[in-house]
Amino acid sequence: MNIGIVGLGLIGGSLGLDLRTLGHRVLGVSRQVQTCxxxxxxxxxxxxxxxxRLMQQAEVVFLCTPLGVMEATVKDLVPHLAATTVLTDVGSVKGWVMRTIAPHWSNFVGGHPMAGTAESGIEAAKPNLFVNCPYVLTPTAETPAVAVQQVEALIRPLRVRLVHCQPEEHDQAVAWISHLPVMISASLLAACQNESDSKVLNLAKALASSGFRDTSRVGGGNPELGMMMAQYNTEALVRSLHAYRDTLAQFISQIEQQDWEALHTTLLQTQQFRPTFIKD
Structure with a gap:
């Protein structure tokens, strides 16, 4: 099958590596000749x-551009697509995509592969990036079933965990497990940066190890991704940030009041809750 990829960054490049391995012919478009x-x-x-115009040959096109340029890209793209071509995206926010992008093309399937690294660009692309990772599809009542089936047939061999949900449910869920962690991680780094004692700050840098590395990783990633999370999933992200702020206030209160029993109970609950999300 002829597969088109518009946007040859980490996700687009990694999709291309895997789809070519599976025997598909992959056609890519990027704004930069060097990237091509x-x-x-x-x-x-x-x-x-x-x-x-290279996408005229494609039977399925993966739209892998940043959210900020996605609508303009689609408007330029659709005149070059065959009527039967299926268009799908990889954006991390689905409500906005289904409201703004889907109306431009009848055979549109909203998608979000939940995989990535702290790096970006074509040099960061790697094979098997999506193995065992959730790949969310958000079809609506207007999405043609045959288009959904075609996208599923392409991504299942990538050994993903296929998930279907409504766009708004997706955005609320990823606000908790993706977008909120980015903001928390970034705020941790910002707080450390505000340490006024340079001696203490330099010592902290020298002592930082796995715990700080794991906690700060997503906050030290591509700033554009964090901006897009905030800009395009504002309502769900703000809701989760307020809930996090209230919970943090409870932690502060327990520590200030030296209520060690309450703190221990809270930490025990979080210890037991984590495996329901992440299985080490």
Whole structure:
């Protein structure tokens, strides 16, 4: 099958690597000639161009651009698509995508592969990035069933955990487990940065190890991703931030009042709750 990928960054490049391994012909489009050249060299695409007319050959197109340029890209893209072409995206916010992007193309399937690294760009692309990771599809009543089936048939061989849900449910859920952690992690780094004693700050840097590395990782990632989470999932993110602030206030109160029994109970509850999300 001829597969199109518009946006040859971490996700688009990694999709290309895997889909080519599965025998598909992958056509890529990027705004930068250098990115197109590197995508070919790295084996992420068979052919690449800065011209969206290359997508005329594609039967399914993965839209892997940042949310901020997605609508403009789709408006430029759709004149070059065959009527039967299926268009799907990889955006981390689905309510906005289904309201804004889906109306531009009848065969549109909202998607979100929940995989990634702290790095970005075509050089960060790697094979098997999506193995055992959730891949969310958010079809609505207007989404053609055959389009959904076609996307499913392409992504199942990537060994993903396929999940279907409504766009708004997706956004509320990822606010808790993806978008809120980015803001918490970034606020941790910002708080450390505000330490006024340079000697203490330098010592903290020297002592930082696995706990700080794990907690700060997502906050030290691509700033554009954090901005898009806040801009396009504002309502759900603010709701989760307020809930987190209230919970943090409870922790502060327990410590200030030296209520060690209450603190121990809270920490015991969080210890027991974590495995329901993450199984080590």
């Amino acid at each position: 050249e590197r995508a070919i060299v790295r084996g992420a695409v068979d052919e690449a161009s800065v011209d969206l």
